[in-house]
Amino acid sequence: MDTPRTGTLGSTPSRPPASNLGQSGFSILEVLIAIIILSIGMLGAVGMQAAAMQANKETRxxxxxxxxxxxxxxxxxxxxxxxxxxxxxxxxxxxxxTLTGTSTIATPSVNCFTAGCPTPKDAASWDVADWKGRVLNALPTPRAKVCFDKDPFDSAGKPRWACTGDGDVTVLKVSWTRSNTAGTLEFAADVTGTGVPVVVIPLTAGSSE
Structure with a gap:
């Protein structure tokens, strides 16, 4: 005798309740964790971009x-x-x-453009005034020093502002307001501070012959 069948003919087998099925998708906690990780990555990228911009500025x-x-x-x-x-x-x-404005650049007694330069010293004064003006326009609050110096670096190889005052070669030492490698702002105008020259260039004037 055949076993009686339940249900209607051709009906599909009944499915278990939805509560018994495996859940899919993301929970709120997973989404929050993903957002936090993405935010940290974006902050790191912004920091790297800012550091790169600062490095490019210092290079210029x-x-x-x-x-x-x-x-x-x-x-x-x-x-x-x-x-x-x-x-x-x-x-x-x-x-x-230390150049903080146009008032810090002494005006030469002779204008070499209009009156010519009567003496080589007048020409030198005009050269220096013109050069300082362009330095002030190119660098933020710069300090520039030219002196005779046989030893422009200390025992650790670090440049210094002090000059020996003798020797055969003049040396140009330049600095400006900048952020050092430790991220501390150095002001070139603070002559008593710990800032050091950034650029040291020997200047050979030639001989008197």
């Missing part, structure tokens, strides 16, 4: 300082009879200036 400033240093060296070689003198009273190319 260093390149500008090096270019200006070469220009000053050319001016000194073109006026070497003045540039080889060892005192600032006789040699306007020897100076130590």
């Amino acid at each position: 400033n260093q390149a500008a300082a090096a270019t200006l240093g070469r220009e000053l060296a050319e001016k000194m070689r073109g006026n070497h009879t003045v540039a080889i003198k060892t005192t600032a009273a006789d040699n306007p190319y020897l100076f130590d200036s």
Whole structure:
């Protein structure tokens, strides 16, 4: 005798309740964790971009300082009879200036554009004033020093502002307001601070012959 069948003919087998099926998709906790991880990654990318922009800015400033240093060296070689003198009273190319505005640049007594330069010293004064103006436009609050120096670096190889005051070669030392490798802001205008020259360039004026 056949076993009686339940249900209607052709009906599909009944399915278990939905509560017994495996759940799919993401929970709120998983979504929150993903958002946190994504946020950390984005913050890291922003930080790297900011560091790269700062590094590019410092590279441009260093390149500008090096270019200006070469220009000053050319001016000194073109006026070497003045540039080889060892005192600032006789040699306007020897100076130590922190440039915070146009008022810090001394105006030469003679305008070489309109009156010409009667003496080589007048030409040197004009060269220095013109050079300082371009340095001020190129670098943020720069400090520039030119002196005779046989030893511009200390025993650890770190550049320093102090000069020996003797030797046969003048040295240009330049710095500006910048963030150092520790992330601390160094102000070139603070001559008593711990900041050091960023660029040190020897300037050969030539000989008196």
